[in-house]
Amino acid sequence: MIPRISHSENTPQIVQSFLAKLRNSNFSGDIQHDYASRLVTATDNSIYQVLPQAVVFPKNYKEIQAVLKIADQQQFRHSIKITPRGGGTGTNGQSLTEGIVLDCSRYMNRILETNLKEGWVRVEPGVVLDQLNEHLAQKNVFFAPDLSPSNRATLGGMVNTDACGKGSRIYGRTSDHVLELSCILSNGEVLESVPLDTEKLNSYKRKSGITGEVFKVVDRVVLEKADLIEEVFPKMNRFMTGYNLAKVYSNAEKKFNLNYLLSGSEGTLAIVSEAKLRLTALPKHKLLLVVKYEDFDDALRDAEILLENDPAAIETIDEKILSLAKEDEIYLKIKDFIADESGKSGKKFRPTRTISLIEFCGNNRKNLEKQVSALCKIIDAKKNKSGEATGYYRTSDPQEIKDLWSLRKKGVGLLGNTKGERKPLPFVEDTAVPPENLAGYIREFRKLLESYGLEYAMFGHVDVGCLHVRPALDLKNPDEEAWIRELSDKVVTLVKKYGGVMWSEHGRGFRSEYTADFFGKELHQDLRRIKEAFDPDNRLNPGKIVTPLSKNADKVVPLEGPLRGHKDRQIAPVLLKEYESAINCNGNGACFDYLPANVMCPSS
Ligand SMILES: Cc1cc2nc3c(=O)[nH]c(=O)nc-3n(C[C@H](O)[C@H](O)[C@H](O)COP(=O)(O)OP(=O)(O)OC[C@H]3O[C@@H](n4cnc5c(N)ncnc54)[C@H](O)[C@@H]3O)c2cc1C
Ligand code: SF4
Known part of the structure; x- marks a missing residue:
C-alpha cells in the first residue's frame, strides 16, 4: 500500500461558493478542488511547497474574464486570490499559491495565426515553446528566446518571467520578441497592450477603470523617475525584471511600450490571454x-x-x-x-x-x-x-x-540523481554579473559555499555572466534549512559588490523580499504604486514581487517558505528509502512534456 501523510487542508467555504458561482456561469473549463489536483500544482522546480485551494482550467479568454469578474464581486473581493500557471517549471515558486491556481496549459494551448509575410505568430498562453518551434520549423522561422525546459515551459510563463537562455547574447529576452499582449486585468477588464505613440497613449490614459489608471500611473513613474531608473538599472544583457521600468520608453520603437513592464511581472499585474510574437529567420x-x-x-x-x-x-x-x-x-x-x-x-x-x-x-x-x-x-x-x-x-x-x-x-534533471541526502537546490541560482566580473565573482561564491562545507553544481550562460549555482543541502535537516537565509543574504551582498542582479532569468517568486535591495527604497515604492494601479485588491499572485501601495498589512512571501523539506521531514526514514526515486523528484516537470512519448527526467 502506498503510505500517505494525513492532511486537513479543506477548501474554505468562501472558495467553494466562488467555485459554485463560476460553475453556474458559462464556464466550460474544468474546476477541481480535490486533494490530488491541488497537490499536483503545489510544487514547481523550487524548494517550496504550497497547497492551493483549487485549480481552474479556462478554455478561452472569456473564461479567464469570468474568473476575475466573479472574484471582483463584493462578497469575494477580499478573499479570492488567483495565480496563473503555465508549465510550472519556475525555480522560485512563482506559480505557487495558497489561493486558486488558474492553469493556462490544459486548454489554452492553440497556435492561432501565423503571418510569415509580416513575421509574427499569435498564440494562446499555454502553447509550449517546442510546440511552437516545431510548427514553425518547416517555414524556416523560429521563436528565438530559448530555455532548457523548452518541451514544457509555456509562452505565458516565458513572457511572465521574461525568459531567455542559450543565444540571449544575440537574440535577447522574450520581451524583445513580444509585439502585442492581450491581458485580463484583476477586475476582468480586457487590456490590449501595443506600443503607443503620444496621441494613442493619451487616449489610453483617458480610458475609465483600471486601464486608464494603469497608463496614467506607469507613464508618470517612468517619466518622473527617469534619472533614477537610469542610475539603478544595470546595463547588462540580463537586465532587471519585475517590473522593468527601464524599457517602457527606452525600446527600439521609442514608444510607450507596456509590454516590457508586463513581461517578467510573474502574473502579478495581469493574466496574459494571447500574445503576438515576432518571428526570426532560422540561421542556415x-x-x-x-x-x-x-x-x-x-x-x-x-x-x-x-x-x-x-x-x-x-x-x-x-x-x-x-x-x-x-x-x-x-x-x-x-x-x-x-x-x-x-x-x-x-x-x-x-x-x-x-x-x-x-x-x-x-x-x-x-x-x-x-x-x-x-x-x-x-x-x-x-x-x-x-x-x-x-x-x-x-x-x-x-x-x-x-x-x-x-x-x-538535462542538467537539472540529472542533479536529482545526486547521491546522499543533500541535493543541489535552486535558491541563489540565477545571479548574473557583467561577464568581465564573472570569474572573480564565482571565485568568491565558491569560497562562501566551501566555508559551509557544501558541494554544488554549476552550469549556465557564461557569455552573459549568468551562472546557475545549486548548493547541495538537505532541507529535512532544520540546521541546513537555516542556511537558505544565511546564504541568500550573503549572495545578495556579493552580487551587489560585483555590480550584478539576483534574478537574471528565473524571476523572483519567494525572493521578493530582496526587491528593495536592488531597486532601492524609492523605486520599490513606485513598483508598489504600479501594483496598486493594476491590482488594488492584491488579487493576482499576491505576495510575489511587491504588494499594492495601500496594502501595508499585506506582506510578500517569506524566503523561508513553506518549504518542501517541511513535508519531507514528516516521512519515516524507511519510507524515504523505499520511495527514493519519487522523493528525488526535484519538480523540474520533465513529465509535463507536450509530447507524451518523450523520455521523462533521469531522476525518475
Ligand atoms: C530544468 C530547468 C531549466 C530552466 N532553464 C531556464 C532557462 O534556461 N532560461 C529561463 O529563462 N528559465 C529557465 N527555467 C525557469 C522556467 O522554465 C522559466 O521561468 C519559464 O519561463 C517558466 O515557464 P512556465 O510555463 O513553466 O511558467 P510557470 O512556472 O507556470 O509560471 C511562471 C510565472 O509566470 C506566471 N504565468 C504563467 N502563465 C501566465 C499567464 N498566462 N499570464 C500571466 N502570468 C502567467 C506565473 O504566475 C508565474 O509567476 C528553467 C527551469 C527548469 C526547471
Ligand atoms: S519526470 Fe519524474 S522526477 Fe522528473 S519532474 Fe516528473 S515526476 Fe519528477
Whole structure:
C-alpha cells in the first residue's frame, strides 16, 4: 500500500461558493478542488511547497474574464486570490499559491495565426515553446528566446518571467520578441497592450477603470523617475525584471511600450490571454565547438577571450553534471566528444572536468568556418599549458549538435540523481554579473559555499555572466534549512559588490523580499504604486514581487517558505528509502512534456 501523510487542508467555504458561482456561469473549463489536483500544482522546480485551494482550467479568454469578474464581486473581493500557471517549471515558486491556481496549459494551448509575410505568430498562453518551434520549423522561422525546459515551459510563463537562455547574447529576452499582449486585468477588464505613440497613449490614459489608471500611473513613474531608473538599472544583457521600468520608453520603437513592464511581472499585474510574437529567420548553418577544461575556473577565465570571436552562445557545464551524465542514456551519444585528453606520445593525461559549448550560427557557411577555425587556432596555441583548455571537438552535424545541447538541457534533471541526502537546490541560482566580473565573482561564491562545507553544481550562460549555482543541502535537516537565509543574504551582498542582479532569468517568486535591495527604497515604492494601479485588491499572485501601495498589512512571501523539506521531514526514514526515486523528484516537470512519448527526467 502506498503510505500517505494525513492532511486537513479543506477548501474554505468562501472558495467553494466562488467555485459554485463560476460553475453556474458559462464556464466550460474544468474546476477541481480535490486533494490530488491541488497537490499536483503545489510544487514547481523550487524548494517550496504550497497547497492551493483549487485549480481552474479556462478554455478561452472569456473564461479567464469570468474568473476575475466573479472574484471582483463584493462578497469575494477580499478573499479570492488567483495565480496563473503555465508549465510550472519556475525555480522560485512563482506559480505557487495558497489561493486558486488558474492553469493556462490544459486548454489554452492553440497556435492561432501565423503571418510569415509580416513575421509574427499569435498564440494562446499555454502553447509550449517546442510546440511552437516545431510548427514553425518547416517555414524556416523560429521563436528565438530559448530555455532548457523548452518541451514544457509555456509562452505565458516565458513572457511572465521574461525568459531567455542559450543565444540571449544575440537574440535577447522574450520581451524583445513580444509585439502585442492581450491581458485580463484583476477586475476582468480586457487590456490590449501595443506600443503607443503620444496621441494613442493619451487616449489610453483617458480610458475609465483600471486601464486608464494603469497608463496614467506607469507613464508618470517612468517619466518622473527617469534619472533614477537610469542610475539603478544595470546595463547588462540580463537586465532587471519585475517590473522593468527601464524599457517602457527606452525600446527600439521609442514608444510607450507596456509590454516590457508586463513581461517578467510573474502574473502579478495581469493574466496574459494571447500574445503576438515576432518571428526570426532560422540561421542556415550552425557549428558547435566543445571546449574541454580540467577546471571550471579555467573555463570562466577563457570565456572573455572566446567572446571576442563573437559566438551566438557559450554555455558551461561543471564536473558534477558531467559525472552524473555518465549514468544517463545521453552519455553514450556524446562521450567521444568530451573524452579526456590522453597521455599518449609523451603528453600529460588531462581529464575533462568542465566543458564549454560554443555555438556559431549564420547564413554564410564559409564565414562561420573561418570564425571557428580562428578560435581553434587560439586554443591549439595554448592547449599544452596548465590552466588552459585541454582540447576541443568541432561539429556541424545537426544530430551531434542536438545531443550535446541535450546534455546541457538535462542538467537539472540529472542533479536529482545526486547521491546522499543533500541535493543541489535552486535558491541563489540565477545571479548574473557583467561577464568581465564573472570569474572573480564565482571565485568568491565558491569560497562562501566551501566555508559551509557544501558541494554544488554549476552550469549556465557564461557569455552573459549568468551562472546557475545549486548548493547541495538537505532541507529535512532544520540546521541546513537555516542556511537558505544565511546564504541568500550573503549572495545578495556579493552580487551587489560585483555590480550584478539576483534574478537574471528565473524571476523572483519567494525572493521578493530582496526587491528593495536592488531597486532601492524609492523605486520599490513606485513598483508598489504600479501594483496598486493594476491590482488594488492584491488579487493576482499576491505576495510575489511587491504588494499594492495601500496594502501595508499585506506582506510578500517569506524566503523561508513553506518549504518542501517541511513535508519531507514528516516521512519515516524507511519510507524515504523505499520511495527514493519519487522523493528525488526535484519538480523540474520533465513529465509535463507536450509530447507524451518523450523520455521523462533521469531522476525518475
Ligand atoms: C530544468 C530547468 C531549466 C530552466 N532553464 C531556464 C532557462 O534556461 N532560461 C529561463 O529563462 N528559465 C529557465 N527555467 C525557469 C522556467 O522554465 C522559466 O521561468 C519559464 O519561463 C517558466 O515557464 P512556465 O510555463 O513553466 O511558467 P510557470 O512556472 O507556470 O509560471 C511562471 C510565472 O509566470 C506566471 N504565468 C504563467 N502563465 C501566465 C499567464 N498566462 N499570464 C500571466 N502570468 C502567467 C506565473 O504566475 C508565474 O509567476 C528553467 C527551469 C527548469 C526547471
Ligand atoms: S519526470 Fe519524474 S522526477 Fe522528473 S519532474 Fe516528473 S515526476 Fe519528477
